[in-house]
Amino acid sequence: MITAFLLRGLDRRALVFLAVLAAVAVVVPLLNLATPAGSGLHIPSYAVTLLGKYLCYALLALSVDLIWGFCGILSLGHGAFFALGGYAMGMYLMRQIGTRGVYGNPVLPDFMVFLNWKTLPWYWHGFDQFWFAAVMVLLVPGLLAFVFGWFAFRSRVTGVYLSIITQAMTFALLLAFFRNDMGFGGNNGLTDFKDILGFPIQDEGTRAGLFVATAVALGLGYLIASCVVRSKLGRVLVAVRDAESRTRFLGYRVEMYKLFVFTLSACMAGVAGALYVPQIGIINPSEFAPANSIEVVIWVAVGGRGTLIGAIIGAILVNFGKTWFTGVLPELWLFALGGLFVAVTLLLPKGIVGTATALWRGRRWRGPAATGEGTLAESGGDAEPPAAAPAAGPAAPERAS
Amino acid sequence: MTLQVPAAVPLKAGDTLLYLDGVSVSFDGFKALNGLSFTVAEGEMRAIIGPNGAGKTTMMDVITGKTRPDVGEVYFGGTTDLTKLDEAAIASLGIGRKFQKPTVFESHTVWDNLDLALSGPRRVFPILFGRTDAEGRRRIEEILETIRLTHRRDALAAGLSHGQKQWLEIGMLLAQDPRLLLVDEPVAGMTDAETEETARLLREIACDHSVVVVEHDMTFVRDLGVHVTVLHEGSVLAEGSLDHVSADERVVEVYLGR
Numbered sequence: 001m002i003t004a005f006l007l008r009g010l011d012r013r014a015l016v017f018l019a020v021l022a023a024v025a026v027v028v029p030l031l032n033l034a035t036p037a038g039s040g041l042h043i044p045s046y047a048v049t050l051l052g053k054y055l056c057y058a059l060l061a062l063s064v065d066l067i068w069g070f071c072g073i074l075s076l077g078h079g080a081f082f083a084l085g086g087y088a089m090g091m092y093l094m095r096q097i098g099t100r101g102v103y104g105n106p107v108l109p110d111f112m113v114f115l116n117w118k119t120l121p122w123y124w125h126g127f128d129q130f131w132f133a134a135v136m137v138l139l140v141p142g143l144l145a146f147v148f149g150w151f152a153f154r155s156r157v158t159g160v161y162l163s164i165i166t167q168a169m170t171f172a173l174l175l176a177f178f179r180n181d182m183g184f185g186g187n188n189g190l191t192d193f194k195d196i197l198g199f200p201i202q203d204e205g206t207r208a209g210l211f212v213a214t215a216v217a218l219g220l221g222y223l224i225a226s227c228v229v230r231s232k233l234g235r236v237l238v239a240v241r242d243a244e245s246r247t248r249f250l251g252y253r254v255e256m257y258k259l260f261v262f263t264l265s266a267c268m269a270g271v272a273g274a275l276y277v278p279q280i281g282i283i284n285p286s287e288f289a290p291a292n293s294i295e296v297v298i299w300v301a302v303g304g305r306g307t308l309i310g311a312i313i314g315a316i317l318v319n320f321g322k323t324w325f326t327g328v329l330p331e332l333w334l335f336a337l338g339g340l341f342v343a344v345t346l347l348l349p350k351g352i353v354g355t356a357t358a359l360w361r362g363r364r365w366r367g368p369a370a371t372g373e374g375t376l377a378e379s380g381g382d383a384e385p386p387a388a389a390p391a392a393g394p395a396a397p398e399r400a401s
Numbered sequence: 402m403t404l405q406v407p408a409a410v411p412l413k414a415g416d417t418l419l420y421l422d423g424v425s426v427s428f429d430g431f432k433a434l435n436g437l438s439f440t441v442a443e444g445e446m447r448a449i450i451g452p453n454g455a456g457k458t459t460m461m462d463v464i465t466g467k468t469r470p471d472v473g474e475v476y477f478g479g480t481t482d483l484t485k486l487d488e489a490a491i492a493s494l495g496i497g498r499k500f501q502k503p504t505v506f507e508s509h510t511v512w513d514n515l516d517l518a519l520s521g522p523r524r525v526f527p528i529l530f531g532r533t534d535a536e537g538r539r540r541i542e543e544i545l546e547t548i549r550l551t552h553r554r555d556a557l558a559a560g561l562s563h564g565q566k567q568w569l570e571i572g573m574l575l576a577q578d579p580r581l582l583l584v585d586e587p588v589a590g591m592t593d594a595e596t597e598e599t600a601r602l603l604r605e606i607a608c609d610h611s612v613v614v615v616e617h618d619m620t621f622v623r624d625l626g627v628h629v630t631v632l633h634e635g636s637v638l639a640e641g642s643l644d645h646v647s648a649d650e651r652v653v654e655v656y657l658g659r
Contacts, residue, residue: 004532235509235516236517242509246500250573251489253487
């Protein structure tokens with residue numbers, strides 16, 4: 001049963017993507033570590049980190065595509081799950097600093113010493129263990145999504161109203177995490193990390209390792225998403241997206257399906273955040289900013305919603321553009337991003353991948369496309385009395401008497 | 402086989418498939434249903450007619466759990482109180498509903514539309530790992546045959562004509578294998594040939610299901626040749642054969658005469 005479920009997710013497109021990703025995961029660290037700095041093939045360490053960041057964003061975009069592209073849930077607050085995963089990882093990294101902090105306190109992170117706190121808050125316990133932090137990376141975003149979704153979907157909040165409350169959720173978290181007495185470092189967030197699992201975090205080898213870990217996480221995330229959307233459940237999700245009440249009247253408890261996919265998606269976003277933080281070296285409340293979550297939606301729209309691979313391509317392309325643009329014309333970046341969104345909405349409503357797929361299919365299937373136009377004429381023929389009908393005819397008046 | 406119960410006699414939910422008694426629903430003071438009472442017997446096909454605003458669609462909403470009645474009783478199979486259940490639970494009990502506007506899953510193929518409708522597990526995890534067995538596939542083939550869409554099985558539902566979408570939706574109801582089908586204006590916007598075909602399809606379905614059809618089109622109702630309930634301003638105005646209700650002066654006044 002599970003095998004069949006997995007096999008269904010592995011179509012040709014998935015295999016090609018996973019092969020490319022595996023190649024990137026091998027080649028990039030190899031060119032970074034095994035070639036001398038002056039060589040033409042050398043990939044500098046900052047580029048490895050940058051690519052690692054893109055892959056984290058790609059996983060985040062994938063999680064948004066899963067709910068928006070396939071179930072029609074437009075979350076404008078997915079950055080919150082990303083940031084929560086990031087904070088969970090950041091707490092682990094803070095606890096690893098130990099006596100190497102400015103104040104040298106073996107238990108309390110620097111900002112707590114600075115705030116004159118004497119003991120560790122209860123919710124910081126356990127984060128000195130990696131496994132505990134790893135569980136929290138999934139559990140905290142997952143639990144928030146579950147509780148949030150439980151109320152929102154059961155109350156049948158849909159469409160733009162749902163988008164607005166997801167936006168409100170991330171904004172509320174932004175404000176909460178800004179407060180010093182929340183115990184998450186306030187405005188400055190968590191930073192100054194020293195090592196992860198005993199490896200120095202600035203080390204080239206560690207960075208390469210984190211890059212590989214991110215590629216693996218993205219591959220796994222893609223595989224899970226692909227299996228889910230190609231299962232019967234995936235078809236129910238699309239059914240919910242296209243005709244929610246029809247699905248309900250077929251006996252599907254729509255809110256449960258939404259809750260499942262929303263929670264799964266939040267866990268994926270949490271993992272993306274957790275891998276992002278050690279590579280970037282900081283997590284602060286600005287990650288909760290509503291604009292971040294909206295940007296993710298733009299990546300997905302550019303790449304093509306409902307295609308999975310499109311979300312990944314969109315995230316990488318737009319962020320590559322952002323890196324380049326903010327280097328050349330930093331003050332114009334937001335205009336470019338806004339313009340891009342408008343252009344994609346108007347000119348490529350299916351996104352890059354969706355449009356490319358449609359073009360490709362159109363070339364292969366020009367014949368059947370022509371018959372599609374003939375559907376109306378054809379239906380007249382379909383309406384002709386079938387052979388079985390006369391038998392049913394006389395039966396009916398009898399029943400009415 | 403049809404059970405004829407004059408409206409004046411006190412009804413007993415026990416003998417009926419569908420039982421509505423004194424159901425009232427109001428929206429912002431407007432009484433969409435006003436003490437509506439009627440019953441449908443097991444195996445019966447019933448047509449509900451009435452002018453716009455007579456409460457036909459609201460009645461369907463009440464039966465399928467979309468709208469809760471302010472007062473009144475709604476029982477299914479004699480014992481199940483439908484006013485306490487939600488849409489999914491009511492659908493699982495065996496009440497299928499066809500919307501006025503054809504509502505199919507446009508980005509799925511005809512086959513997948515029927516596969517999703519097929520009676521079976523509806524919970525998240527069995528659906529995630531499950532797949533349709535040979536028996537289910539055989540039933541889908543059978544339904545495709547019934548709704549004359551076998552040749553379009555792999556086409557996207559979005560590419561079907563209006564009439565074909567209506568039939569697909571009826572097919573989806575059949576796949577649910579309900580005890581009662583509620584069909585809302587199945588021939589609205591259809592060509593004459595399609596209308597005739599739909600009447601035939603419904604009669605075929607009525608052989609082994611109970612069906613309630615809401616309709617405007619009098620020719621179509623005549624084609625069905627079944628017992629008719631006339632609604633007016635949220636309650637039953639008349640009941641009987643089409644000829645019988647057509648002869649009723651009040652019916653002529655509110656509906657047929659217009």
